[in-house]
Amino acid sequence: MELNGILAESYPTVGAILAVLGALTLGFVGAKLIVWTVFAAAVLFLFGAHPIVWIIVGVPLVILLVKPIRRILITNTIVGILKKLNILPEISETERVALEAGSTWVDKELLSGKPDFKALAREPYKKAAGEITEFLNGPVEKVCAMVDDWEVYKDGDLPQEVWDYLKKEKFFGMIIPKEYGGLGFSALANSEVVAKLSTRSGPLAITVMVPNSLGPAELLAHYGTQAQKDHYLPRLADGREIPCFALTEPGAGSDAGGMQSTGVVFKDDDGSLKIRLNWEKRYITLAAVSTVLGLAVKLRDPDNHLGKGEDLGITCLLVPSKADGVVLGQRHNPMGVPFYNCPTSGNDVVVDIDQIIGGPDYAGRGWQMLMECLAVGRSISLPAQSTGGAKYVARVAGAYSAIRKQFGLEIGKFEGIEEPLARIGGFSYLLEASRIFTVGAVDSGIKPSVVSAIAKYNSTELFRKAINDGMDILGGAAISRGKRNLLANGYISTPIGITVEGANILTRSMIIFGQGVIRCHPYAYQELKALTDGDVKGFDDNFFSHVGFVNRNLCRALLLSLTRGRLASTPGGPMKKYYRKIAWASASFSFMSDLALGSYGGGLKLREKITGRYADVLSWLYLATATLHRFEAEGRKKDHQPYAEWALQYAFAQIQEAFDGIYENIEIPVLRPLFRGPIKIWSRLNSFGGMPNDHLGRKVAAGLCKPGQLRDELTYGVYVPTDVNEALGRYEHTLKLVTEANGVYKKIVKAIKAKKLPRGKPDALAKKALEANVITKEDFDLVQRAEAARDDAIQVDSFKLEEFATNLLTPHNEKAEAANS
Template identity: 45%
Template sequence: MLLALTVLVIAIALAWVLAFVGAPLVVWLGAYAAGWLLLLVTGLLGPVSATLLAIPLAVLLLLTIVPLRRAAITRAAMGWFRKVLPEMSATEREAIEAGEPWWEAEMFRGRPDWKKLMDFQYTALTPAERSFLDNEVETVCAMVDDWKVEFEDKDLPQPVWDYLREKRFFAMLISTEYGGLGFSALAQSSVVTKLASRSNALAVTVMVPNSLGPGELLLKYGTDAQKKRWLPGLADGSEIPCFGLTGPEVGSDATAMPDTGVVCWGEHEGERVLGLRLNFSKRWITLAPVATVIGLAFKLSDPDGLIEGGRKDYGITCALVPASHPGIQIGRRHYPGSAFMNGPIKGEDVFIPLDWIIGGMPMAGHGWRMLVECLSAGRGISLPAMSAAAGQAMYRSVGAYARIRRQFRVPVGRFEGVQEATGRIAGYAYTLEAMRVMTASAVDHCIPSVVTTIAKYHMTEMMRKVLTDGMDVLSGRGVQYGPRNPIATPYRAVPIAITVEGANILGRSLMIFGQGAIRCHGYVLDEMAAAHAGDLDRFDRLLFAHLGSSINRAVRAFTFGLFGSGLATSPVNGPSARYFRELERMSASLAFAADIAMGTLGGDLKRRERLSARLGDVLSQLYIGSCALRFFHANGERPEDLPHLRWAMDNCLNEIGVAFEGVIRNLPMRPAAALLRLVVFPTGNPYRPVSDRDNAAIADAMLEQTDFRERISHLAYRARDAADPHAQLEHAFQLCLRAEPAYEVFLKASAKGQLAGANTREQLEDAVAKGLLDRRQADLVAEYDAARYEALLTDDFSKAYLRGEFDAEDAMTKVGDPEARPKNELAAAPESEDAGGPKTPPDKTRDLDQQARRAR
């Protein structure tokens, strides 16, 4: 009995090792045959046992002999596979096949090549790109008064429009050959990030022509004649582009597009030519009200067979049309909660020649793929940049506010309840910047098919959380709309980012895993192609390689779960090593879970959007964690960065655990769910939310002036205008760091009633007289206290101003000048929010308000 048990244990251990390393079938056959023969020769197997154990040997032999396997197993399997394949429209197929897999494929397949990640180099900004950031971008930021843009003018000032054209902000992606700037994706991302930290309307105005628009479509697909005709004008700003895709019936489902282009004869420039009769109605088109050239997507058909080839329906096609062309109606505006230009476009019986199709007739019907590929790249640049801008700006300004704002004589940033929010802001700011540089650099190398959707969805959701937390901390300071409010505009504009370039709900529930499962999986897309083509030989090779891979990933995930990821690999030693190992464990788990979900649900998985979304969450968090790890090591593994990495990684792993728990609980086939739980969490879910200690560590760091603070917010615009709310907070913060020791002495003495005087100035004089402060300290405290109070004020307006009579009062009244207030209100204005604290000197407040008025 003991010998039999020993043999069984050895056999199980050997099988486990073979499965863990992914040994090929012939090795399994050889190992099993050798063991069977050894037991038979040594007499340890009797006739019955030998016969029973020969059955698995026969099965392995059948699986190894390919012709037998195909006839006995693969043919039937291919028939079943073709039945369960999800139905796929032409637009879905084009969306799936657009772009190319990148690092997300490594994470999806369960055995990531960490060397590939660690060798990946961020795009290096050129001297010209750095100069543009430091000069032109700084200049245009300084030209914008965000309050005036958003509330008064509902538009950028004309000098800003002129400057954007002159300095070719609309031509960052257009090559220098055609007069553009030819910037990298990372440079475009950096420009948009800095612009967005100043003004949402400014950033959107610049980013749209450099994202999904005629410029990129022309560069990639346009004919030589089209490039020469349009690109120079787009580059120098004499042409302003927009792109008409969405409409009342068209969002994520392009097949619902009612806009048509019918081939017919017509007159153009006095000649009878073959062309298209367009009828369309587009909505929510950014830059439409000011556009001079319109890119249009429509369904092309040739019912009369006027084009050679006899094809009737071509499908979605893109064309370029001057906005002044007869039949086009343009100029009215939507108002999406921000002042950037956005509006409808209509066209009735608009005739255009065939050569206005982007790329000419060879690209007719290929419009959806063209758009998806360009949108995939754009998703990795524009909205991720705006999200990173929110993280950087909130890190600086909310951190400054939490240091200077006091309750019960304590900075609010020291309260644990507030730290919950500020810690999240700090953690997400780090994560957002890590994702921004990784994803934009990836766009410079290829057209990532899935990571850009991951970045768009998760980064805009992080932006929503950052701004919500920022609003909670700023509280009344953030609620009162006005030129002093540093958060209201981006907070109000969050739904725009959530909705555009693929609504977030559909991005998460349909696109990330739906595309990732097919494009990033090592076998599924090729298996689908082989099954559709009826290629039995190829399908056989893929199917059994797939089965072997699935068994390998299951055993690896189970092994890692049992041994705490100790057997997983890491490309580094040190504090980040365990996170690489945990990601590898969850990567193997995702690969097996995807096979379980697709194998048990088949085409129905497409309609199980909640399950698809949760599996997509796992893939997304694996990518996000990879970004954070690469960012940490690319920045020199600095000790001050480690707490932020720990926050980011613990948050990722917790989100993965939550997502897997949701998949396991809701997988319809319960035996498969039980197997999945055993493999993924054999000893239970080990992942927990970020600890209070780690959250507090980065929340505390946010209140200090550190090298990390400067690096993580390096693209946040630093206004020099004394009236700018961010500048006011920053000024008060810097004074606080210098004055706080003396200020604490002063506040304590004042609270204890040790100082005589009716206001701050008199009490400070008494503190100097009593030797509690010296003259230099007292002057510094006075300066800081006035700056602190100024930074905490909110705006008030006259009724006339709020009615739109913007000349009815000047900036002094808008920002709450004491002279415009009732005297009793001024007299009661507290200098400190602490009960019993000293009062702000009216003369100091008046001086600062007059400075602000002059600055405006």
């Protein structure tokens, strides 16, 4: 028998199977076109294909391999069709700047369909040490002790001595370089400070957070002229200047392109160039107490004094608050939370041209500057605040669950309490992992634009879930306001973080995936740019690489699904199965992303329900990756494993839910029945995972209820007062006592079982146990102290009736009053 055609003649079924497996293998490893060509030739040869088949298969492969011919015969046709059908997304100037700002990072790996776990393992994971530890244990600890959050809410402001101390210790200059008098802190250090302050007082944390986030200091440090840096940075560092940044307007929140505030360049009588500014801004934190406003306006130069044309675009400037025409003095009332959040307006305010941040050369570059800095600020401030808040809730709810008794049993032992307590513990572990992972990237010089959106959106949403669970566990102790209340203020302020630095609805539905898929994709944006620029060669290179990319991820998604990720190359150890799931989910996500891009085209960004579900997949892939990174970097601690596994199982349950939503709602005419039928059924039968089980949740909850190293590690960075007369200090003292007393109660229970004591509640039998020599006098005294402390800890505040007399706030809005008159 001749070799030619041996498979076709002798083993046709086996040959077909081998051919399919070979093709899947080549697709799985992402083989180049030349390898596919050799493989196709081998298959044709072994099957003894007819010459016509050789021509049908061979000619297209040759055309694809020879790029000049491919461009003439194929690429030009594709470009013409795409332009004619106009199906590609139109990218506005503001979107273009946003897409090109910042850096890609882990997000690109996760969208690749084949994440490099070795590279991810090399990403930094640093804890606070050295100078920052001294600052946390010194000035941060002291200012926390100086603040009584209940009094701050009553007075509507921080005490003056706190403002003075913040200036003295340069809290407002944490991100300002040391050569300008600041502290020169890293992103990690900034994050640590904000997280700890958040566990003491929301207004305190916000007051410190805002000057060290997106605003004048950061913009000056990156883009300011030397003269601007020399003048402003030392004053901002020591508090002589209090900054704010005015961006948001009544008609332009997330849509900066709708900005109405204006600046007009003109030549003054003395020949110097000036800018006349008019603005109306709102939601500007610290505006009413600021001495210098960072301001974003649309700048025009009608007479082309700067030589850049008339419409220069969004520009950032510095405006002294005392300048003629600046209107301040009003405050908003954001949920009753007493931090300075204010409107400001300006009427024909005139400033020198040199007040443009970066000088005249930076006129019109404001949006680019803001987008580049936002990627950094959004990675630090709100994730730190939310993570600190979640760890604080974990410490409070864990203590209360061990202190509070119902039906003679600590409530933490009831399964109904274990369930929300496990969520709080799991979220706390996950958020801390995400916080440190993300700021590590920033400190490495990365500006993670998509990851920063993921971190901000998910940290604020998960804190919202954690504080809700904490409120449920504490019940009446959570809703009764007063000095003893530990959660109400955090609960009330939760929606504020949801709305700022990009409202969460927009962040999920538009930014994370809607912009992120273009930003992180290895080929999509380059294809768009090439088409826009008429670069056929560039489009050709990227388009056919893109085709190979899609084919690879289709094969990976199929094979990893069939093997539940076992074919993926992943690290070993106790978390191996979760690495496999990340590889599997990444391949599926990448293929489905390309399917969405190819199917919806320019309409994808309008499909916000679908893009929101894609955003959920990418978000939870990132959070799962961060959780694994923390567990590995911290040495695979055995007592931390339940928290890591709970977080990972929760993450993959969210990924599964998001994929199910995509399959159910995808609107691709030809493929819709396939996705809503067989693929959805297979997805349910072969899911990425379900919610953590009760046994695992019990382990997670239990660790929060016991004083000791584990609880301290899980709630690291929470400010814990030592004064037992303070609410959290009282909880901590009581938790220690009741935990010690539990050993005495075990002796009493043992005596009851031996019928040495009558049946009853152990604490009520303490005196009889002492008389029966079941416990010692020291044991008895411990029980008495523990029960007295328990009784004190569960009390709530009450007030005299006359104390409820309220000073009603009268809203003031000049525009509304003028309209009504």
